[in-house]
Amino acid sequence: MEKSLNWREFVITRSIKASGYSAILFVALIFFFLVREGLPTFGEVESTSLLNIRWYPIEDRFGILPLITGSIMVTFGATLIAVPFGIGTAIYISEIAPRWVREILKPLVELLGGLPSVVLGFLGILVLSPFLRVFLDLPTGLTAFTGSLLLGGIAVPTVVSVAEDALDAVPRAYREGAWALGATRWQTIWRVTLPAARSGVITAIMLGIGRAIGETMTVMMVTGNAPVLATALGSLFSPVRTMTATIAAEMGEVASGSTHYHVLFFIGMVLFLISLGVNIAASSVVFRAKKRAERILS
Amino acid sequence: MTLAEHMKRTFSLNRHLVQRLGFTFITLMAIATVLPIVATVLYILIQGASAISLEFLAGFPRDGMRAGGILPAIIGTLYLTIGTAIFSVPLGIAAAIYLSEYAADTPLTRTIRIAIINLAGIPSVVYGLFGLGLFVLFLNFGTSILAASLTLSIMTLPVIISTAEEALRAVPQAFRTVSISLGATRWQTIRRIVLKEALPGILTGVILGLERAAGETAPILFTGAAFFLPQLPGSPFDATMALPYHLFVISTQVPEMPIQIQYGTALVLLVFVLTMNLIATVIRSRARAKRQW
Numbered sequence: 001m002e003k004s005l006n007w008r009e010f011v012i013t014r015s016i017k018a019s020g021y022s023a024i025l026f027v028a029l030i031f032f033f034l035v036r037e038g039l040p041t042f043g044e045v046e047s048t049s050l051l052n053i054r055w056y057p058i059e060d061r062f063g064i065l066p067l068i069t070g071s072i073m074v075t076f077g078a079t080l081i082a083v084p085f086g087i088g089t090a091i092y093i094s095e096i097a098p099r100w101v102r103e104i105l106k107p108l109v110e111l112l113g114g115l116p117s118v119v120l121g122f123l124g125i126l127v128l129s130p131f132l133r134v135f136l137d138l139p140t141g142l143t144a145f146t147g148s149l150l151l152g153g154i155a156v157p158t159v160v161s162v163a164e165d166a167l168d169a170v171p172r173a174y175r176e177g178a179w180a181l182g183a184t185r186w187q188t189i190w191r192v193t194l195p196a197a198r199s200g201v202i203t204a205i206m207l208g209i210g211r212a213i214g215e216t217m218t219v220m221m222v223t224g225n226a227p228v229l230a231t232a233l234g235s236l237f238s239p240v241r242t243m244t245a246t247i248a249a250e251m252g253e254v255a256s257g258s259t260h261y262h263v264l265f266f267i268g269m270v271l272f273l274i275s276l277g278v279n280i281a282a283s284s285v286v287f288r289a290k291k292r293a294e295r296i297l298s
Numbered sequence: 299m300t301l302a303e304h305m306k307r308t309f310s311l312n313r314h315l316v317q318r319l320g321f322t323f324i325t326l327m328a329i330a331t332v333l334p335i336v337a338t339v340l341y342i343l344i345q346g347a348s349a350i351s352l353e354f355l356a357g358f359p360r361d362g363m364r365a366g367g368i369l370p371a372i373i374g375t376l377y378l379t380i381g382t383a384i385f386s387v388p389l390g391i392a393a394a395i396y397l398s399e400y401a402a403d404t405p406l407t408r409t410i411r412i413a414i415i416n417l418a419g420i421p422s423v424v425y426g427l428f429g430l431g432l433f434v435l436f437l438n439f440g441t442s443i444l445a446a447s448l449t450l451s452i453m454t455l456p457v458i459i460s461t462a463e464e465a466l467r468a469v470p471q472a473f474r475t476v477s478i479s480l481g482a483t484r485w486q487t488i489r490r491i492v493l494k495e496a497l498p499g500i501l502t503g504v505i506l507g508l509e510r511a512a513g514e515t516a517p518i519l520f521t522g523a524a525f526f527l528p529q530l531p532g533s534p535f536d537a538t539m540a541l542p543y544h545l546f547v548i549s550t551q552v553p554e555m556p557i558q559i560q561y562g563t564a565l566v567l568l569v570f571v572l573t574m575n576l577i578a579t580v581i582r583s584r585a586r587a588k589r590q591w
Contacts, residue, residue, distance in 0.1 A: 009485045013400070019389050020396025023413040023459070026452050030420065033431035088327030096321055097328070105332060107579050112335045114506070114575050116513030118542045119564050122549045123338060126560075156331055186317035207419070214421025216516040217542075221550060244423045244516075251427070251520050256435060268427040272420060279419040283412060 034272055038265035045259060055227035055241075057250065062263045064270075066229040070144070070240035074219055077148025077236060078155055078212040083205055085152070086159025090204070093160070094167035095189050106164075113157030121221030124150050129222055136237065142224035144240040150222060151212045159208040166200020167193060199285050206282040210275055213244075220245035243267050339572070342564050349562025363526060363552055368563055370527055374443075374538035375512055375570065377531065378522070381447025382454055382511045387504055389451070390458030394500070397459070398466035399488055418456035422516040425453045429521035444534040446522025450511040457507035465499025466492060498585030505578040513571050515542040525551075541567040 041050070045062050052063025093105050128149065129141030136145075170193050178188040194201065224239025227246070247264050254260045357367025401407040429449030439445040469492050477487040493500075515523075524537040525547060531538040545563045548555045 009483055012485050016392045016396045017400065019392035020401060020410060022389060022393060023410055023417060023455065026455070027413045027416055029432065030424070030428045030452075033428050033436070034424070037427075037431050085327055085331045088324050089331045092324045092328035096324060105328065107575075108332050108335055110506075110579075111339075111572070111575055114509050114513070114571055115335075115338070116515070116542050116567060116571060118513070118515045118546050119342070119568060120338070122545055122560065122564050123342070125549055126557075127341075153334065160331075184313045184317045186320045187313065210419045214419070214424070216421065216423040217546060221546070244421055247423050247427065248516055248519055251430070265427055265431070268424045271424050275419040275421060275424075276416055279416050280412065283415050 031272060034265055034269040038262060038267075038269040041259075041262045041266040044262060050263075053229045055246070057254075057260045057263075060259065062259070064243070064263075064267060066227045067241060067243045067246050067267065068270075069229055069235075070223070070227070071213060071242040071244070073144045073235060073240055074147045074151060074223060074242055075209060075212045077145060078151035079205075079209055081148065081152025082155035082159050082208045082212065086156045086204065086208060087163050087201060089156070090160045090163035090167060090201075091189060091194070094164050095185070095193060109157050109160050112153065113161075117154060117215060117217040118221070120150050120154065121218040124218060124222035138237055140224060140239060142222055142239055144223055144236045144238065147219045147223040147240075147242075148236070150218050151215055154215055154218060155208040155212045158211045159204045162204035162207055163197070163201050166197040166204065169200065170196045199288070202285050203282045206278055206285070210278040210282070213278075214271065214275055216244040216248050220248050225249060243271055247271075339568065342561065342568050346561040346563075346565025346568075349558040350565065354559075354562055355566070358528070359526065363548060364554065364556055364559070368541070368544060368559075368566065370530055371539040371541045371544040371563070372566065372570075373530055375541040375567075377443050377538055378447055378450060378518065378540055379508055379512045381443055381534070382450040383504070383508055385448060385451035386454045386458055386507065386511075390455050390504070390507070391462050391500060393455070393459045394462035394466055395488060395493075398463045399484075399492065414456045414459055417452070418460070420453075422453065422514055423519075425449055425517040426519050426521060428452075429517060434521055440535060441520070441522050441524070441537045442535045443522055443531055443538050446518040446538075446540075447534075449517045449521045450514060453514070453517055454507040454511045457510060458503050461503025461506065462496070462500045465496040465503065468499065469495045498581050502578045502582045502585075505574050505581070509571050509574040509578070512574065513542055513567065515540075515546055518543060541570065 041062075050062060051065055052061060053065050054061045054063045055066050089105075089109065093102050093109075097105060124146060125142075129143075129146050131141070132138065132143070132146055132149075133141030174192050174196055175188050178192045179185070183191070219242050223241060223245065225241045225245060226239035227241045228235070228238070247267055250260070251264050254264065354367045355372070356369050358369060360366035397407070397410065401410070426449065429445055433439045433445035433448050434441055437445075439448075473491050473495065474487055477491045478484070482490070518540060522537055523540050523543040525539075527537070527539055541563065545560070545567055548563060549560050
């Protein structure tokens with residue numbers, strides 16, 4: 001009895017440990033397969049033509065620059081929307097709203113995070129883009145701007161939840177100290193609470209940007225899918241195509257092992273490295289802030 | 299006195315006016331954030347309601363999907379969600395147990411955490427590429443429910459791990475100490491005390507993770523989704539139709555698609571996802587109300 005118990009415990013503990021390590025294995029596997037299928041690109045396409053301004057795979061033109069500028073354009077617009085609204089909402093939920101409002105708002109924002117992106121893209125096609133076409137008097141409503149608006153909405157829940165956590169983690173004593181010194185609640189928010197939560201808020205912004213760069217279905221459906229190099233801010237109101245949308249739109253039609261196939265994996269590799277960079281930077285901000293807090297408190 | 303100075307003076311004297319203006323502004327921002335969410339959901343509910351009928355829910359698509367029902371897409375999404383749960387739930391909970399109950403704060407543990415954060419941040423379409431490379435081609439599963447479920451599982455894993463770990467960590471240390479001191483082994487303590495107490499929190503995380511998987515399109519695009527199938531998939535090695543992909547197809551790829559069917563499909567997908575969301579929210583708030591520690 002005793003012995004079988006030990007044996008079972010040993011097996012269970014081992015498999016739990018193995019599961020714990022699995023996350024590392026998966027990240028490594030993902031990277032391995034992206035590299036395996038994406039790296040042959042360098043042998044098949046000149047690196048100068050890879051940085052060309054034309055993406056036209058049928059004629060073997062694989063310039064990924066317009067896709068990169070497309071992604072930057074749409075993400076930039078989305079950030080301009082998601083950051084103020086996300087942080088504003090986080091401040092409202094954490095510092096201003098009465099308890100019952102908070103209990104309603106938090107699940108609602110979470111619900112937005114759970115809305116399938118294809119549903120938002122669908123509404124973007126049917127409702128938002130016709131509206132914008134008429135309202136802004138554009139030749140087409142399927143533009144980078146339309147994508148930015150929807151993408152901003154998609155990134156908002158990420159920004160809100162991380163920023164709200166950060167504001168929530170600021171000790172109550174900080175606020176009470178400020179109030180006792182005669183500061184209003186408004187002054188306390190801007191001069192005490194928000195600066196104290198700074199690292200968490202920065203993380204929230206970075207994770208929101210990461211979410212926006214990686215979004216696929218919505219941008220594919222509403223940005224018009226034109227791989228044109230964006231050179232000025234005016235391109236915000238013309239059709240663009242992002243890196244994610246290019247992979248999603250074209251991977252279904254290429255022969256596996258072809259140059260086009262390898263280039264699409266190469267773009268995936270670039271996206272992977274971008275998200276890796278964003279996430280490591282975001283978590284290192286938190287880590288540094290934690291260390292600073294420990295130093296101050298000790 | 300310049301206008302700027304004047305304003306500065308007025309505002310510094312009327313700190314309470316500034317506060318009121320500021321609070322109003324922030325409140326309006328919050329409303330502007332939340333209102334579109336509510337509007338979106340209501341709009342689809344209203345527009346889609348008239349398309350819902352028994353034939354729509356339980357019938358096969360006809361006339362190049364321009365008529366008939368969406369049963370294969372509903373069943374397909376159900377299969378994919380169950381498939382994802384089979385792989386991601388045990389693995390995710392086990393990983394959470396490891397992080398909360400076993401792992402010390404070593405460089406290895408920190409690497410695991412960074413890996414989880416990164417998994418959560420990888421774009422969904424990159425998961426699709428990975429699934430295509432590993433499951434569809436390398437392991438030769440083909441475009442199938444199996445390949446798509448495995449791809450979605452890995453995508454869902456970080457959500458399940460982080461919420462489950464949070465739930466496990468919320469169980470007070472005293473519970474473990476008492477259990478161990480009564481002679482229980484570590485695993486007995488985890489299984490009968492810690493897991494039992496953390497169950498509602500873990501369940502919430504699992505459902506929220508699966509909700510995301512059910513609504514995703516990009517990861518299944520090249521791993522398991524089919525444009526149209528005349529019959530239901532018969533084995534895990536068959537491709538399947540799925541609600542999100544079907545909505546994408548009928549709203550962008552099929553010309554002259556009746557708008558009613560599009561809204562109806564969006565409605566069914568939304569209800570599928572919202573129901574999961576609602577269940578998760580209810581479990582969580584009930585557990586919070588019942589909690590004695």
